[in-house]
Amino acid sequence: xxxxxxxxxxxxxxxxxxxxxxxxxxxxxxxxxxxxxxxxxxxxxxxxxxxxxxxxxxxxxxxxxxxxxxxxxxxxxxxxxxxxxxxxxxxxxxxxxxxxxxxxxxxxxxxxxxxxxxxxxxxxxxxxxxxxxxxxxxxxxxxxxxxxxxxxxxxxxxxxxxxxxxxxxxxxxxxxxxxxxxxxxxxxxxxxxxxxxxxxxxxxxxxxxxxxxxxxxxxxxxxxxxxxxxxxxxxxxxxxxxxxxxxxxxxxxxxxxxxxxxxxxxx
Ligand code: 15L
Numbered sequence: 082x083x084x085x086x087x088x089x090x091x092x093x094x095x096x097x098x099x100x101x102x103x104x105x106x107x108x109x110x111x112x113x114x115x116x117x118x119x120x121x122x123x124x125x126x127x128x129x130x131x132x133x134x135x136x137x138x139x140x141x142x143x144x145x146x147x148x149x150x151x152x153x154x155x156x157x158x159x160x161x162x163x164x165x166x167x168x169x170x171x172x173x174x175x176x177x178x179x180x181x182x183x184x185x186x187x188x189x190x191x192x193x194x195x196x197x198x199x200x201x202x203x204x205x206x207x208x209x210x211x212x213x214x215x216x217x218x219x220x221x222x223x224x225x226x227x228x229x230x231x232x233x234x235x236x237x238x239x240x241x242x243x244x245x246x247x248x249x250x251x252x253x254x255x256x257x258x259x260x261x262x263x264x265x266x267x268x269x270x271x272x273x274x275x276x277x278x279x280x281x282x283x284x285x286x287x288x289x290x291x292x293x294x295x296x297x298x299x300x301x302x303x304x305x306x307x308x309x310x311x312x313x314x315x316x317x318x319x320x321x322x323x324x325x326x327x328x329x330x331x332x333x334x335x336x337x338x339x340x341x342x343x344x345x346x347x348x
Contacts, residue, residue: 082107085271086143086181088130088150088172091116094187094244094263095149099123101264106271111139112150131163136171137178145183145271148172148221155212155338165217173228183235185270188222190242190256190282191215194332196291198255202331203293204240204280211332222280229278237270239263241283248308251319252333255289259306262286269300276300291331 083106087095090110099108108123110116111130119125128135130150140146150172151165169186176184194211196202210216218240225236242256243249244263258266262285270276281297284290286304289312294302321328330336 083144083271084109084142086111086140086146088112088139088146088148089153089187090125090149092149092153094241097244097260098147098149098264098267101260102267105268106144109139109143130168130171133171133175136168136175140172140175140179140181142179143181145185146172146176146181147185147187147267147270149187151217152214155214155335158213161213161217165214166220169217169221169224173224173234176234177228177232181234183237183271183276184225184228185237185239185267186221186225187283188218188238188240188280189215190240191332191335192218192222192240194330194335196331197329198291198331201291201293204282204296211330211335212338215332215335226278235276236278237276238278238280239266239270239283240280244283248311248315251315252331254308254312254315255287255291255331256284257287257306257308258283258285258304262304262306265304266297266302269297269302273300 085106086109088111089095091112091114111126113129116125126139130136152161191211192208192215194215195209208219210219222238225238228234229236242258243253244258248254248257282292282294285306287308324337326336327334
């Protein structure tokens with residue numbers, strides 16, 4: 082059984098993946114925050130990936146890394162710089178030094194959030210980040226490209242939409258991914274033999290999708306879920322944002338937000 086490191090494992094996505102991947106891989110969990118409930122098949126390594134010695138320690142001896150760790154919403158530059166730029170660099174560099182073959186990078190729809198909702202975009206469009214957070218995800222994708230080309234690391238960048246048991250608002254009808262679909266994508270990233278450097282969208286089979294996810298399909302991704310059964314209920318509750326940009330662009334409120342707001346409010 083392969084051993085997988087999950088960084089940022091105490092967060093929402095990490096918590097879903099722990100449940101979905103139990104018994105599939107041995108899971109090494111890492112986070113700044115303590116995880117007290119690790120079960121059989123899991124171990125916990127605390128630490129801050131912004132410190133290179135921590136990154137080297139937690140990545141030693143694993144078969145693959147699912148890199149979720151970092152700031153997960155729009156924020157001031159300093160915390161993003163520390164966690165998402167320095168921390169992300171440390172994880173890739175530690176993977177290289179420790180001979181870890183695979184890195185799955187949790188990038189985000191916010192790397193391309195300034196595309197309009199009336200466009201369908203694929204994995205080859207140039208990035209259009211909608212926030213400092215989105216920009217940090219573009220950095221991580223490009224770091225993955227460098228480490229694949231220069232050092233032969235195998236890298237899957239998953240531009241994740243919104244992971245939730247159910248879609249939560251109108252925008253998320255287009256970008257939702259169920260926990261089981263994300264787990265399927267992660268298993269492809271860990272086990273598919275032919276990966277060098279790939280970008281895919283981490284979304285379910287949503288009828289309202291803004292993405293041409295044929296690159297994921299090519300790798301064998303067959304999402305089981307679709308947000309459509311939730312659409313009528315969600316649209317009945319929806320009120321357009323006062324700022325038309327929020328409704329125009331795929332990134333929703335991230336396109337207008339500075340910091341201190343709640344980017345996860347309805348958008
Ligand atoms: C993200 O990248 C965030 O990490 C998550 O908290 C959500 O805001 C998600 O995007 C989204 O766009 O819904």
